[in-house]
Amino acid sequence: MKKIAIYPGSFDPITNGHIDIIKRAANIFDKVIVLISHNPSKSPTFAIGREALTKEALKDLGNVSVDLWDGLLVDYVRKVEACAIIKGLRAVTDFEYEFQMALTNKALYDGAETVFLTASTENMYLSSSMVKQIARFSGDVSQFVPECVETELKELYKLCQH
Ligand code: PNS
Numbered sequence: 001m002k003k004i005a006i007y008p009g010s011f012d013p014i015t016n017g018h019i020d021i022i023k024r025a026a027n028i029f030d031k032v033i034v035l036i037s038h039n040p041s042k043s044p045t046f047a048i049g050r051e052a053l054t055k056e057a058l059k060d061l062g063n064v065s066v067d068l069w070d071g072l073l074v075d076y077v078r079k080v081e082a083c084a085i086i087k088g089l090r091a092v093t094d095f096e097y098e099f100q101m102a103l104t105n106k107a108l109y110d111g112a113e114t115v116f117l118t119a120s121t122e123n124m125y126l127s128s129s130m131v132k133q134i135a136r137f138s139g140d141v142s143q144f145v146p147e148c149v150e151t152e153l154k155e156l157y158k159l160c161q162h
Contacts, residue, residue, distance in 0.1 A: 005029040005084040005115070008037040008073050012044045013149045014054045015131055017123035021088040024117055026063050029084065034058060034066045037073060045132060049152060057146040074109035083112055090119045090126070 102114035135153035
């Protein structure tokens, strides 16, 4: 049976930090599904374009696909019979929140394990919100995001400034 892992997140937008985690997960599992999920405590900037943008950024990765899900993460995990939920950890500050989610997901559905992958050192500080802040003030984000995301960010904040 194929080992499927789900990598859920807001991906608003996807960064090189996410892509690093996805590539490493794709080396471990047969298939990785990047699941653009609803985080009730955030309202997405790329509400409409996120799926297409994420797909474009990951198009070269053979065993990686992208899906959109509005419901509970564990319901999707159960539906596709995934065996793992992937989470990237950057710093100690991520841990408490992620640990709480992992335990809650486990209580809701026992059929999958949360697997934590540590961010590589160059991505330790990287976050989508930081990238958006840099782009908003016309800073250079080329080292933090794939080219397609950089283009979208430029477009988005160019429109905002007019
Ligand atoms: O990138 P984020 O915003 O930190 O990702 C958080 C996300 C989307 C993975 C989390 O909010 C989530 O799992 N949302 C789906 C709804 C759900 O299952 N919530 C219960 C988690 S314990």
